[in-house]
Amino acid sequence: MSGPNPNPPQNALRLHRDLDRIWGRPEGLRGWIMTVNHSDLGLRFMIAAFVFFAIAGCLAMLIRAQLATPDGAFLDTAHYNQIFTMHGSLMMFLFAIPMLEGLGMYLLPKMLGSRDLAFPRLSALGWWCYLFGGLIILAALVAGVAPDGGWFMYTPLSSKTYSPGINADVWLLGVTFVEISALAAAIEITVTILRMRAPGMKLTQMPLFAWYMLGTAAMMLVGFPPLILASVLLEIERAFGWPFFDVTRGGDPLLWQHLFWLFGHPEVYIIFLPAAGAISTILPVMCRTQIMGYSAIVAAVLGLVFLSFGLWVHHMFTTGIPHMALAFFSAASALVAVPTAVQIFAWTGTMWKGRPQMHLPMLHLMGFFSTFVMGGLTGVMLAIVPFNWQAHDTAFVTAHLHYVLIGGFVFPMMAAAVYWMPLFSGRQAIRGLGTMAFWLILIGFHGTFFIMHLTGLLGMPRRIDVYPDNLEWLWPNLVSSFFSFIMAAGFALFVLDLLLQMLFGPKARRDPWQAGTLEWGMATPAPAYNIASQPLPGQSAVQIARGEGLLPGAPRKRRETLVVDAISGAPRHVAVLPGNSALPIVTAAAIGVFVLLMLAGLYGLAAAALMAVAATTWSWQRFMGSTHDEGPLNVAPGLSLPVNHAVPDGLARTGLTCLLIANAALYACFLFAVGFLSVIAPSWPAPASSIATLPAGVLTGILCLTLAGTCGLARLPQAQGAKHSLFLMLTALVVIAALVPLLDDPTRHARDALRAAGLGYVALHCVIGLLLALVCMVQRLDGRIGEGRESAWPVWRIWQDYTLATTLILVLLVTLQEALQ
Incomplete structure (x- = not known):
């Protein structure tokens, strides 16, 4: 593995032509709709973000025209409120985040020496969710029902009482729809950086841009769930009357501020870090030198990621929080300037030791x-x-x-x-x-x-x-x-x-x-497959283009790329990536129908739309795994590696781990909401509960035992317990359905609403666990799970462990709450 392939392909032109046929997209509208290539999708994100930036800029000009004179006769108050709300929302949610997503999606595989992102169809789903969500928000502006409560939608102004129309619902549902794209990008970027680098590229040898994007993706995984939770809770309150933020029934408007700014302040650094990564990449090229302080910059990035989550309360200094908290968050807000200053000094030092050339990027x-x-x-x-x-x-x-x-x-x-x-x-x-x-x-x-x-x-x-x-x-x-x-x-x-x-x-x-970095080692514009072979350390662009690296060409007529160890960069296995597909746009359209039906108040039909989302998602599994035994693949002379569906630590497992990190962040915020309302909200303690303790306790015990049983079956090899686990998951859902009538009316008090929401969270995870168990059973029957073929089984195992853990935490919390009541 230390040198080039001694027997490179004789016909390099044919090698590139074959790669282009495998990795490219069909001509015309069909190809435009079905493409999952990271270059196409990254460019689309950036172009669409520029369009939204232009629209938001036009709205800003309307604001400045209104404020140019004291009487402001240009706009009335209602339209002005919609315009400044839409300006902020478009800039934050439809320009800044998608722009960094697009730049990362386009550049990272090229910088890291990979052929694509880890989950191409997930990237395409993110694109269509972003596009459809953005169009829904813009359509509301054209129709005169755009959000009008400010881009941070403070309650009670955004509650049903003070915003009776659908303006606030457009923001809550539209932004949450768009955030599917952000979470998809965060998972893609994290897994790609950790598992799809060039062979031999250690974590400490990555380009700085990759470090910045890794920190950004980690912050997105933890920072976006608080806003998603807040949006879901407020939409449930507006649609069904569950009083999470209604102070008269045990809620508290300050809960919205805490959840929003748990997202809102890390958002500033989520936006800044990719831009800083671009600076650290471009600046040394413009100065004709190497970046100064690589290790210090990496440490500063990690410090920013950590510190950014301890600053949210500095947006709430005037809300009457205790003086000790004021002192703590004030000190933390000042401390965050330190890692930022480290980067500024490193960039200044780079300019000092180099010879800056005032090309347009340098300006x-x-x-x-x-x-x-x-x-x-x-x-x-x-x-x-x-x-x-x-x-x-x-x-x-x-x-x-x-x-x-x-x-x-x-x-x-x-x-x-x-x-x-x-x-x-x-x-x-x-x-x-x-x-x-x-x-x-x-x-x-x-x-x-x-x-x-x-x-x-x-x-x-x-x-x-x-x-x-x-x-x-x-x-x-x-x-x-x-x-x-x-x-x-x-x-x-x-x-x-x-x-x-x-x-x-x-x-x-x-x-x-004359940058000399890996992304410039390919043709311009870059081909769909990026590189003819994956580079070994020290190889030149000519050697890579001739196919003298690892995994040259496309000899098996499918999309293949290497997966490496997260730390050392040693090759582990070969990922077979899916080709062009219409499933992402169909799934995004189903989610869009759900959003539109919720906006129309047709909640029964919206539930049916969720069934359509589940059905389209089910279709994704048909392209997972292989129905036949496939031995190790020859990726270079003397090196053979297994295929991804034959190993337990494939990309799907890493991706699910990232998803569960985001899921756990959302769940932690829900637990924070329970504790915050129990201690801070003025209308507590709650009214006496009418839950029948014995039946509820028995059913809860059965639910926990059932989920524990599925976790035990998940330890069996090769999905041997798939049928039994399917039965247990159905039992768990029946138990949850039996628990629902025992709950107090969730519209009565925030405590009852929180308990119903917690049970809904468990039910949703059980439904997803049921679908995964069904996938495993189907894959076992058609041969995609078997000897040497893991496929979806490790994914279901991790999901069941998480479901059991969150259920036990919820049961303990409710029990403690009852004991202290």
């Missing part, structure tokens, strides 16, 4: 430094409690947010777009236009938001549409509005520059920036 990086550092300084100011009390909910906070997000994300993303455009399009930039766009954006941005700091210090609150009694705000607002249109012109010119480059730019040579 955008200079825009980042001049903007983000100012945003970081105002962030430290807001971390100090007395100052926060004065500036909270003013235009100062709005200015700080834009300095951090535009400075920390948009400028690096523009640098990334210019830097990797030859890889995307195969064409070089046209000189001049991009530089003009940069200066218009930089001048317009600082003219808009630097002045906004002063407007906030003058006392102007956020989210107001008129200010006739405060004429001292007129000139700052007028100046900000003037410069905002200069900034908008700069962004329009930037997009025009990219379009002209794609259409009329000169053909780009390979590695036009």
Whole structure:
């Protein structure tokens, strides 16, 4: 494995042609719908994110036009509320996150020496969920029923009492729909980085961009579930009257703030980290040197990932939390500046030891430094409690947010777009236009938001549409509005520059920036399969293209790529990836129908739509595994590896582990909600429960024993207990159905709603466990599980262990709650 293949394929042209036929997509609309290739999907994410960014920017111009004069005759209050809510929601959920998803999906396999992401159909499902969810939200804006409670949807303003229409439901259901895409991308990115690197690439040898994306994906797995839980609970309250946030029935609006900001503050670093990864990749190339402080930067990334989850309360300093908590979260908010400063100093040192060349990507990086550092300084100011009390909910906070997000994300993303455009399009930039766009954006941005700091210090609150009694705000607002249109012109010119480059730019040579990194070692634009063979350490791009690495070509006429050990990078087995499929778009459409039926209030039909989602998901298993014995595959002279469905530690198991991390984060937030309401909510203790203790205790014991029995059967080899486990899972669902009538009315009090929600959580996992058991039984019958063929059996085993553990925790919690009542 230390050297090139001594017998490379004789016909390299035929090798590339075969690979293109296997990994490419069909022509026309059918291919566009069915493709699961990471390059196609990554580009789609980025292009769609740019479109949503343009729409959100137009809404921002409407806001600035409204605020340019004190009377604000441009918009009425109702439309203004919808516009500023949609501006924030589009920027946060439909631009920033999808943009980083698209960049990671496109670049990571190329940087890591792989041919695709770990789960191509999951990537396609994420794309269609993102597209359909975004279209639903935009359709609501066109129809005049867009969300209007601010992009953070605070309760009770967003409750049914104060928002009786479907405006809030559009946000809750639409954003949750879009977040399916975010979680899918997080799983894809994590598994790809850990298991699909080039053979021999240790974890400590990865490109820094991969480290940044790994930290981002980990934060998404833990950071998005709190918002998903909050959205689900509020939608259940609005639809069915379960009082999770209603203070008169045991709920508390502050619970929404805690859950939202458990997502909302890590979200800032989720957005920043991929941009910082682009900086760490582009900057040394522009400076003609190596990055300074690789290990320190990795440590800073891990520190940011850890610290970002301890800051959420600094958005709630004015809610009356105890002084000890104020001190703790203030100190944590200031401490998070340390790992950020480490990266800034490493980048500054890289520029100092190198010779910066002021190409257009470097100009955008200079825009980042001049903007983000100012945003970081105002962030430290807001971390100090007395100052926060004065500036909270003013235009100062709005200015700080834009300095951090535009400075920390948009400028690096523009640098990334210019830097990797030859890889995307195969064409070089046209000189001049991009530089003009940069200066218009930089001048317009600082003219808009630097002045906004002063407007906030003058006392102007956020989210107001008129200010006739405060004429001292007129000139700052007028100046900000003037410069905002200069900034908008700069962004329009930037997009025009990219379009002209794609259409009329000169053909780009390979590695036009002389970066020497792996993604530039392939043709431009990159082919669907990325590389003809997977690289060994020290191999040149020519050797890889001739097929002298591992797993050359496509001799078995299917999509194959290597899976490696997560730490050492040693090859473990060969993954056979699925080809183009219509299943992702069908599944996303079924989920979209469910969302639309929920918005229409047709809850019975929505339940039927969930059955359709289950049916389409069931169809995915038909393409899992193999019905015949398949020995080790020859991937290079002297090296043979097993196929993924023949090993217990395949990609599916790693992917399920990531999914369960997100699931456990959601469950932990649910337990937090139970504890928070039990201790903090004013309408506690709850009314006396009318649950019949003995029947409920007996049924609960049977449920736990049944799930324990399935966990025992899961230890049998080769799905021998599949039939019995299927029977036990059906028994568990019958027991849950018998428990439902014993519960108190969930609309009576938050305690009863939480118990019903907890039982629903267990029931959902039992239904999924039943489907997985059925999959295992079917796969055993048709030969996909057997001697040397694991397929779905290890996945079901892990799922059952998790279901039993969460059920036992819920039972113990309810028992403790009853004892303390």
